Amino acid sequence: DGGITQSPKYLFRKEGQNVTLSCEQNLNHDAMYWYRQDPGQGLRLIYYSQIVNDFQKGDIAEGYSVSREKKESFPLTVTSAQKNPTAFYLCASSQTGGSPLHFGNGTRLTVT
């Protein structure tokens, strides 16, 4: 089955530690995205990538970093510079500009 795999489902970290969230897709989509969702809120765009070795900041990129070394993979690192990292993180991909997004099932990150 084609889709997006995010791992792990739950992640716990101590404050001050960097943590990397995994996102893999086998849909052969060019574009990939990272969104953050806080309780009772909509999604906010962190970073997106249109092609391998290229990515752009979204609305809330501060404290996050990404890489796109392979078409299938778009990992997100939450750095210690992110002031409020506890959230639900969603990865998505799309086939072309304007087409719908396919989402993974998210990683819930808790930082204490």
Next chain:
Amino acid sequence: SQQGEEDPQALSIQEGENATMNCSYKTSINNLQWYRQNSGRGLVHLILIRSNEREKHSGRLRVTLDTSKKSSSLLITASRAADTASYFCATALVTGTASKLTFGTGTRLQVTL
């Protein structure tokens, strides 16, 4: 910035009734999309309406778009308990091969038996 604002924030109806959710946005768009999210899960795309379309149907879903009022509505007819979820509108701005989607805060729909 949150472009789409949904109304109502929460909606509770009985099975068989229709559910209507509204979305307003602020700037020009290429298309508007509606997504569904079950608790603790990712979002699932429901329907996409282009900026030059006024109405679209898909099964029990009907979406309207009024670009002059910068608003859209999602109607779910003959609702079922399985429709219980949060529903989000998202406005799309196409940049190259990507779609920059801006999501609203969502409507939580509860369908009771």
